[in-house]
Structures are given as C-alpha cells and as structure tokens.
Amino acid sequence: MGAAFFPVLFFTAVWGAVGIGMPIMTPKGPHQNLIRCVLMLTAACCWLFWLCCYMAQMNPLIGPKLKRDVVAIIGREWHNEIVAG
Amino acid sequence: MGSLFRSEEMALCQLFLQSEAAYACVSELGELGLVQFRDLNPDVNAFQRKFVNEVRRCDEMERKLRYLEKEIKKDGIPMLDTGESPEAPQPREMIDLEATFEKLENELREVNQNAEALKRNFLELTELKHILRKTQVFFDESVPTVYKSSSAYSSAKYRRYLQMADNQNEDEQAQLLGEEGARASQPGQNLKLGFVAGVILRERLPAFERMLWRACRGNVFLRQAMIETPLEDPTNGDQVHKSVFIIFFQGDQLKTRVKKICEGFRATLYPCPEAPADRREMAMGVMTRIEDLNTVLGQTQDHRHRVLVAAAKNLKNWFVKVRKIKAIYHTLNLFNLDVTQKCLIAECWVPLLDIETIQLALRRGTERSGSSVPPILNRMQTFENPPTYNRTNKFTKAFQALIDAYGVASYREMNPAPYTIITFPFLFAVMFGDLGHGAIMALFGLWMIRKEKGLAAQKTDNEIWNIFFGGRYIIFLMGVFSMYTGLIYNDIFSKSLNIFGSHWHMSYNKSTVLENKYLQLNPKGDYEGDPYPFGMDPIWQVAGANKIIFHNAYKMKISIIFGVIHMIFGVVMSWHNHTYFRNRISMLYEFIPQLVFLLLLFFYMVLLMFIKWIKFAATNAKPYSEACAPSILITFIDMVLFNTPKAPPQDCETYMFFGQHFIQVLFVLVAVGCIPVMLLAKPLLIMQARKQANEEVQPIAGATSDAETGGVSNGGSHGGGGGPHEEEEELSEIFIHQSIHTIEYVLGSVSHTASYLRLWALSLAHAQLAEVLWTMVLSIGLKQEGWLGGIILTCVFAFWAILTVGILVLMEGLSAFLHTLRLHWVEFQSKFYKGQGYAFQPFSFDAIIENGAASAEAE
Numbered sequence: 001m002g003a004a005f006f007p008v009l010f011f012t013a014v015w016g017a018v019g020i021g022m023p024i025m026t027p028k029g030p031h032q033n034l035i036r037c038v039l040m041l042t043a044a045c046c047w048l049f050w051l052c053c054y055m056a057q058m059n060p061l062i063g064p065k066l067k068r069d070v071v072a073i074i075g076r077e078w079h080n081e082i083v084a085g
Numbered sequence: 086m087g088s089l090f091r092s093e094e095m096a097l098c099q100l101f102l103q104s105e106a107a108y109a110c111v112s113e114l115g116e117l118g119l120v121q122f123r124d125l126n127p128d129v130n131a132f133q134r135k136f137v138n139e140v141r142r143c144d145e146m147e148r149k150l151r152y153l154e155k156e157i158k159k160d161g162i163p164m165l166d167t168g169e170s171p172e173a174p175q176p177r178e179m180i181d182l183e184a185t186f187e188k189l190e191n192e193l194r195e196v197n198q199n200a201e202a203l204k205r206n207f208l209e210l211t212e213l214k215h216i217l218r219k220t221q222v223f224f225d226e227s228v229p230t231v232y233k234s235s236s237a238y239s240s241a242k243y244r245r246y247l248q249m250a251d252n253q254n255e256d257e258q259a260q261l262l263g264e265e266g267a268r269a270s271q272p273g274q275n276l277k278l279g280f281v282a283g284v285i286l287r288e289r290l291p292a293f294e295r296m297l298w299r300a301c302r303g304n305v306f307l308r309q310a311m312i313e314t315p316l317e318d319p320t321n322g323d324q325v326h327k328s329v330f331i332i333f334f335q336g337d338q339l340k341t342r343v344k345k346i347c348e349g350f351r352a353t354l355y356p357c358p359e360a361p362a363d364r365r366e367m368a369m370g371v372m373t374r375i376e377d378l379n380t381v382l383g384q385t386q387d388h389r390h391r392v393l394v395a396a397a398k399n400l401k402n403w404f405v406k407v408r409k410i411k412a413i414y415h416t417l418n419l420f421n422l423d424v425t426q427k428c429l430i431a432e433c434w435v436p437l438l439d440i441e442t443i444q445l446a447l448r449r450g451t452e453r454s455g456s457s458v459p460p461i462l463n464r465m466q467t468f469e470n471p472p473t474y475n476r477t478n479k480f481t482k483a484f485q486a487l488i489d490a491y492g493v494a495s496y497r498e499m500n501p502a503p504y505t506i507i508t509f510p511f512l513f514a515v516m517f518g519d520l521g522h523g524a525i526m527a528l529f530g531l532w533m534i535r536k537e538k539g540l541a542a543q544k545t546d547n548e549i550w551n552i553f554f555g556g557r558y559i560i561f562l563m564g565v566f567s568m569y570t571g572l573i574y575n576d577i578f579s580k581s582l583n584i585f586g587s588h589w590h591m592s593y594n595k596s597t598v599l600e601n602k603y604l605q606l607n608p609k610g611d612y613e614g615d616p617y618p619f620g621m622d623p624i625w626q627v628a629g630a631n632k633i634i635f636h637n638a639y640k641m642k643i644s645i646i647f648g649v650i651h652m653i654f655g656v657v658m659s660w661h662n663h664t665y666f667r668n669r670i671s672m673l674y675e676f677i678p679q680l681v682f683l684l685l686l687f688f689y690m691v692l693l694m695f696i697k698w699i700k701f702a703a704t705n706a707k708p709y710s711e712a713c714a715p716s717i718l719i720t721f722i723d724m725v726l727f728n729t730p731k732a733p734p735q736d737c738e739t740y741m742f743f744g745q746h747f748i749q750v751l752f753v754l755v756a757v758g759c760i761p762v763m764l765l766a767k768p769l770l771i772m773q774a775r776k777q778a779n780e781e782v783q784p785i786a787g788a789t790s791d792a793e794t795g796g797v798s799n800g801g802s803h804g805g806g807g808g809p810h811e812e813e814e815e816l817s818e819i820f821i822h823q824s825i826h827t828i829e830y831v832l833g834s835v836s837h838t839a840s841y842l843r844l845w846a847l848s849l850a851h852a853q854l855a856e857v858l859w860t861m862v863l864s865i866g867l868k869q870e871g872w873l874g875g876i877i878l879t880c881v882f883a884f885w886a887i888l889t890v891g892i893l894v895l896m897e898g899l900s901a902f903l904h905t906l907r908l909h910w911v912e913f914q915s916k917f918y919k920g921q922g923y924a925f926q927p928f929s930f931d932a933i934i935e936n937g938a939a940s941a942e943a944e
Contacts, residue, residue, distance in 0.1 A: 011618075011619065034090075037090075037506075038506055042511075046569060052639075053620055053643075054618075056698060057622055058615070058616050058699070059699070059704070060608040061702070062635065064628030064631065065629075066624075067602070068601065068603070072598065080590055
C-alpha cells in the first residue's frame with residue numbers, strides 16, 4: 001500500500017465536509033433538499049475523481065520515460081541534481 | 086413540497102364565474118399565471134364563439150398599433166420600454182383605447198397622404214426645374230449661327246436643329262439633311278419643328294431612345310442630360326436617378342407618336358415654353374413655388390414627428406394592454422355558458438399547492454368587478470393524466486430545459502433535472518478537463534451571471550447569443566468543474582503545475598544521461614512510495630515517451646468507473662418511481678434483477694479495477710509485481726464467456742484473489758438468471774392476476790377489476806396512467822413490451838458501459854489537441870530571442886489565443902457538451918425515465934406578451 005496518511009485524510013475530510021457537513025447545515029427553505037442534493041453529488045463526484053487519480057498512481061506499474069534533455073532540465077529546475085560519474 | 090424532484094401535484098378544477106366578474110377574475114388569473122384552462126367547446130369553431138367580436142376588435146387594435154409601430158420605426162424614434170406591465174384595462178376602457186388608436190391612425194394616415202401629395206408636387210416641380218435648366222443648355226448650344234434668315238423664329242429653330250444634328254452621328258445627319266435640308270434650302274418654305282421635353286428614369290433611357298428611333302424611322306431628334314442628384318419617389322420613398330430629355334420632330338403625326346411612346350415609357354412630359362424669356366419667367370415661378378412647398382413640407386413632417394413621438398411614449402404600454410385584453414377574451418371563449426346564462430363554467434388544471442393563491446386572486450377579481458357573488462372553485466375527480474409542472478427558477482430552468490428537450494416527464498415521475506445540475510457539468514468536465522480552458526469558460530459564465538439583469542433587458546434576436554445566455558449557469562458550472570478536473574489531470578493549457586513537488590526523483594548519473602536518448606525512471610527506486618497528493622504527478626506531463634500509455638490506462642478506468650456508477654444511480658432512481666407508484670411487481674421483478682445484473686457484472690469489473698490498483702505494484706515481489714498484473718478487460722471477457730484464462734507468465738497467478746474463479750462463475754450465472762426474471766415474471770403475474778380477478782368478481786362488473794388491473798399495469802408500459810382504458814391492453818402486448826424492455830436493458834448495459842468510454846476518448850483528444858497547439862504554435866514564439874522575438878511572440882500568442890478560444894474552448898466545448906447530453910439522455914435516463922407527459926402551460930400574461938413580442942419581431 002503506497003498511500004500516505006495525511007493527503008488521504010485531508011481530501012476525504014474536505015469532501016466529507018462538503019458532502020455531509022454542509023447539507024446538515026443547509027438553512028431551511030423551499031430549496032433545502034435541492035441544495036443538499038447538489039452538495040452531496042458534488043462531493044461524491046469530486047472525491048471519487050480525486051481518489052481514482054490518487055489510486056491510479058499509488059502503485060505504479062511503469063515509470064515515466066523521459067527524454068535526455070527533459071532529464072537535464074528536471075535536474076536543474078526541480079533541484080534534482082544529476083550525480084556525477 | 087414544491088421541489089424539483091417530482092413534478093407538482095395537479096388537480097382538475099371546475100370554476101364557476103359570474104358573467105360580470107368573469108373578465109376581472111380571468112385577468113387576475115392571467116397575472117398569476119398558475120392555471121391552465123381546458124377548451125370546453127372544442128367542436129365550436131373560432132367564429133361561433135361567444136366573444137369573437139371582442140377578439141376581432143382587439144385584432145383590429147393590434148393592427149393599428151403595428152401600423153403605428155412601423156411608422157415610428159421608419160422615423161427612427163426611440164420607443165420607451167419601461168418593462169412594466171400595466172394591468173389589463175376594464176372592458177369599458179376598451180372603447181377609449183379604440184377611439185385613441187382610431188384617431189391616431191387616421192391622423193397619421195392623413196398626414197402621410199398629405200405628405201405624399203406634397204412630395205409628388207415637389208417632385209414635379211423639381212423635375213420641371215431641371216428641365217428648364219437643362220433645356221436651356223440645349224437651346225444655348227445653337228446660338229453660334231451658320232444660317233441667316235428673315236423669318237426669325239423658324240430659322241432660329243432650324244439653326245439650332247442643324248447645330249444639334251452636327252453633334253449627332255453621321256447617319257442621322259445624312260438622313261435628316263437629305264430630306265429636310267434640301268427642302269429648307271428652298272426659299273420661302275417654313276420649317277416648323279415641334280419639341281417635347283420631359284423626364285424619364287435613367288435605366289429606361291436606352292430602350293426609350295431605340296424605340297423612338299425605330300417608331301419614327303429616325304425622323305426625330307433626341308437630346309438628353311442626366312439629373313445629377315437622385316430624386317425621391319413619393320410613393321415608396323426610394324431614391325431614383327432620372328434624366329431630362331428633349332425631342333425634336335416635325336409634324337403632328339410624329340408628335341402624337343412621340344407622345345404615345347413617352348406615355349408607354351412612363352416619361353413625364355412638361356410644358357416648356359419656346360421663348361427664352363418665358364422660360365426664364367417660368368423658372369422663377371417654379372423656384373418660388375418650390376420654396377413655398379418646402380416650408381409646407383417641413384411643417385407637415387414636424388407634425389407627423391410630433392404625433393409619432395407622443396405615440397412612441399405609450400406604444401409598448403398599449404401593446405401590453407391590448408394583448409392582455411385579447412388573451413382574456415380568448416380564454417373566456419374556452420368557457421361554457423351556464424343554462425341560466427348567469428355564469429360561465431371553466432375547467433382548469435391547477436397545482437394543488439397554489440389553490441389558496443388562486444382563490445385569493447379570484448376574490449380580488451370579484452371585488453374589482455363589484456360583483457356580489459363569489460366565484461366557486463371546485464375540485465373534480467378525473468382519470469385523465471394531469472400535465473407535468475416543474476416549478477423552476479432562473480438557475481434550474483436551463484437544466485430542466487435540457488431534460489424537457491428529451492421528453493416532458495410523465496406526471497409525478499422522478500425528475501432527473503436536480504441530479505443533472507451536478508452530473509452534467511461533471512461529466513462534461515471529465516472530457517473537458519483543463520484548468521485554463523475551464524477558467525475561460527467559467528469566467529464567461531460568471532460575467533453573464535453578474536450582468537444578468539442588463540443583458541436580459543436588452544432582448545436580441547441573435548439566437549446563438551440567446552442560447553448561451555439561457556445556459557449561463559450551466560456554462561459557469563461546466564467551467565468550474567472543468568477547472569477541478571483540470572487540476573486533477575494537472576493540465577493547464579496542456580502544461581502541468583508542480584505545486585507539491587513531484588514524487589519521482591532521478592538517480593541517474595551523468596554518463597548514463599549522456600549515453601541514452603530516453604531514460605525510464607524505475608518505480609522501485611525513483612518513486613517516493615506515495616503518490617502526488619492532489620491529481621496527476623507533473624512528471625507524467627514531461628514523460629513524452631509513455632505519457633499517453635499511462636493516461637490511457639487511467640482515463641479508461643475512470644470512464645468505466647463513473648459510467649457504471651452513473652448507470653447504477655439511474656437504476657436506483659427507477660426504484661423511487663416504483664415505490665412512488667406502488668408498483669410492487671415492477672419493483673420486485675424489474676428493479677431487483679436489473680440492479681443485480683448491473684452490480685454482478687459491471688460493478689464487479691469496477692471492483693477489479695480497484696483491486697488491481699491496490700494489489701499490483703512494481704515494488705511488489707511476484708506474483709503481485711508489474712509483470713503479473715492482469716488485464717481487466719481480458720479478465721472480464723473470459724469471465725462472461727467462461728473461457729479458461731491464458732496461462733500467466735512464470736511465477737504469476739491466474740487470478741487476483743482467492744476464490745475469484747468461483748465468484749466469477751457464480752456472478753455470471755446469477756446475472757444470466759436475472760434475464761428470464763426480467764423477461765417473464767411481470768407479464769405472467771399480470772396474466773395470473775387478471776384471471777383471478779375475472780373468476781372472482783365475474784358478477785360484479787368492472788369497478789374493482791378496473792382498479793386492480795389499472796394499478797398493476799400502472800407505471801409499466803404506460804407511465805402513471807391508470808384509468809379505464811388501461812385494462813384494454815392485451816396480454817400479448819404486455820409480453821412484447823416486456824421483451825423489448827428486457828432486451829434493451831441487457832444489451833444496453835453492455836453498449837452503454839462501452840459508450841462511457843467516450844469520456845476517455847474526448848478527454849484524450851482534448852489534452853492532445855491542447856498539447857499540439859502549444860508545441861506547434863506557442864512554443865515557436867517562445868523560442869525566439871531578442872526584441873524581434875518579443876514581437877513575434879506577441880503575434881504568435883494572439884494566434885494561439887484565438888485558436889485556443891475558438892477550437893479548444895468553443896468547438897471542443899460544444900462537442901463535449903453534446904456527448905454529455907447523450908450520456909444523460911440515453912445512458913442515464915433510459916434506466917428510469919419515461920418522459921411521456923405533457924407540459925403544464927398556464928394561462929399567463931407574461932408568457933403571452935413575451936411570445937407576442939417575439940413573434941412580432943420575427944415578422
């Protein structure tokens with residue numbers, strides 16, 4: 001399992017708040033149910049979308065294949081110095 | 086309840102209105118816009134109805150108003166549109182209105198007539214002025230003499246004639262001189278040349294000339310001159326070009342002939358005195374008359390303008406009033422007269438929740454009309470299908486319109502619109518995912534929403550704009566969701582953001598980098614162990630060699646995952662329908678097998694995807710290493726066809742988890758077993774129920790069996806109907822319906838699942854197009870150096886920006902929109918939505934006036 005604890009908890013909490021917390025707090029009114037429905041669907045869709053992306057990268061089967069110049073640029077720009085030798 | 090989830094409950098009501106109060110009550114109801122009246126005299130034609138006279142009078146008034154409007158538009162006077170809607174006037178005020186319009190129209194017509202006469206007069210005088218001026222030139226040309234004569238008048242004429250003949254071509258000269266020249270040389274013989282002068286349309290001139298030449302055998306002589314300034318045609322106000330001509334001829338016979346030809350060519354002839362002094366005098370007279378006419382014309386125009394400006398202030402108001410009166414009388418025509426002739430009876434559909442408001446409106450109407458007897462609103466029992474009424478606001482309206490475009494929901498059926506509010510923009514965004522493009526779209530939507538009132542006030546005929554404006558909330562939400570999915574895809578104009586720092590690191594040394602053109606990072610050593618926390622790792626954006634392979638695997642999986650969940654959601658919605666309509670048979674033998682079928686086959690596939698994501702990794706030892714990872718699609722095909730899977734590579738296992746083979750066989754068998762249940766159970770049960778009902782209640786005819794069978798087949802093949810005719814449906818028909826339904830569902834769930842792959846295809850296409858645009862266009866500009874590079878970059882950027890907005894946002898957006906629409910209409914709604922209802926069309930002044938204005942503009 002390649003999941004980190006913090007991001008999973010954080011994003012689940014964020015979307016949980018939107019999808020569960022906010023519907024509870026929705027003010028009474030003629031559109032209460034509609035707002036709840038909208039919030040819950042938003043949270044469900046967005047959370048699942050994030051989750052799928054996260055899980056798809058969790059246990060990679062292949063690594064990215066980079067061109068030589070891209071490797072060089074990454075080495076310079078992302079502070080990932082290429083080891084001499 | 087009043088929510089969007091189901092359409093409003095409707096009631097059929099009977100309305101008794103006092104004759105005196107009917108008008109005021111209907112007017113109040115029109116302001117309210119919550120009542121749909123039914124035509125109670127469908128077989129009476131439009132000319133035999135009670136208030137046909139009033140309707141005709143309204144038509145007449147409307148015609149007058151349109152005439153006024155046309156005149157106002159012709160003068161370009163701005164019409165005051167306050168946007169307010171005055172109440173429908175009392176019937177007695179109609180006469181005042183009629184009188185006002187009559188007076189205005191007559192006045193205007195008179196003014197127009199006068200103006201036209203004056204203009205015609207003016208035209209004639211101008212033409213005459215031109216004739217006098219031009220012919221002066223003709224006559225003057227002949228002053229240098231070649232010939233002296235004692236008979237002053239005729240010889241002067243002859244000299245002129247000769248002079249002119251000189252200017253003409255050889256032919257003419259030869260002929261004319263051949264005869265007359267010879268005769269004229271004989272002394273004492275007087276040559277009397279006549280002439281006519283006139284004005285003709287310039288385009289007719291060549292034909293006119295030819296005709297003259299042929300008809301008079303070349304014995305006439307024509308001079309012409311163009312009038313430089315175009316003249317106004319008084320009948321239609323067009324600007325026309327004309328020419329002055331003068332024709333010389335000899336003898337009366339030719340004169341009549343020439344005059345006839347002039348008549349035939351619609352040339353206007355004017356008297357032109359022969360003596361120069363007379364002409365001068367006449368010219369003076371004409372000039373003074375033109376000046377007089379000009380002042381009179383100016384005054385007439387001023388008067389017309391004043392009348393129109395006064396009318397323009399009230400015109401919109403009058404239009405509203407007249408349309409309201411007309412609508413009221415139209416509605417009154419739908420009513421039935423009571424036997425006593427004292428009251429009118431109406432039948433109407435009314436939302437149950439609004440009965441109170443309607444009662445109040447009726448009471449207001451009665452008070453206004455001063456009638457003492459209150460109107461009676463009476464609920465009726467009916468077997469008819471009530472209309473579907475979804476109460477929408479400006480936000481939900483556009484989404485409801487998307488659903489209604491497919492078909493208006495059956496009465497009280499689950500309405501997909503509230504769910505569409507989110508699922509539509511979301512599925513759109515899966516295809517359109519790009520932070521930059523999404524932001525452009527969202528900002529456009531936001532701008533329309535912020536400027537809503539101003540934009541709505543300036544009504545335009547531009548259909549495309551109206552579509553965009555109507556869907557402003559959809560566009561905004563689509564943009565916002567596209568921004569989110571763009572963040573997850575980590576695409577912003579095809580580039581990535583590296584917010585959290587890539588979770589892949591390089592461990593290659595210099596010599597390896599220099600020796601190899603491509604280098605693949607190894608998941609075992611170069612990967613941090615946990616993924617990039619939010620969205621796609623930016624390293625994949627620069628991994629030119631295998632980015633697409635990775636993205637395809639990921640995007641195909643999410644398409645199927647979201648597709649299957651969307652379809653399951655649709656099936657669950659059908660459960661809400663079955664419970665609401667108390668349709669136990671459909672619930673047990675349709676909903677449950679459908680859900681089981683979908684879960685066991687397709688949701689199982691989704692689960693396999695998650696299992697694969699969790700269990701297989703390059704870092705794991707065999708049998709869970711990357712080499713052993715099975716293909717989900719092949720696994721699924723093998724499962725359904727009961728194939729024995731191919732032997733796995735060495736040290737790998739055929740199955741992902743213990744007992745998978747058993748579970749798969751079981752799932753497929755159960756799923757296949759669901760098909761006959763879907764196909765046969767319901768029709769067989771209905772058959773049985775009918776038989777029992779027939780046996781048990783044979784003596785007591787109708788009533789109970791009606792109710793029962795009506796209830797049973799309710800919501801089956803005919804949505805929510807219920808009623809006597811339901812029973813007539815034959816069993817064979819039920820069987821056929823059910824088999825079609827089943828085949829559609831079973832085959833559909835396969836093809837629909839595949840259909841969701843369009844999410845992957847379109848998002849891939851979108852990302853690739855964006856990338857191509859970047860590398861082929863913008864990067865050219867970015868690679869330039871120096872100050873010239875700055876200029877090139879500016880141009881290239883402009884080009885890139887235009888293509889981005891035009892192709893990627895507009896066209897790709899449109900295509901993604903249409904695909905999303907299809908996914909909702911076909912893949913989602915086919916699971917539960919019948920859409921066989923008819924829309925509630927309340928009698929509402931707002932709608933009538935809006936439509937009236939729209940149709941008037943279309944004319």
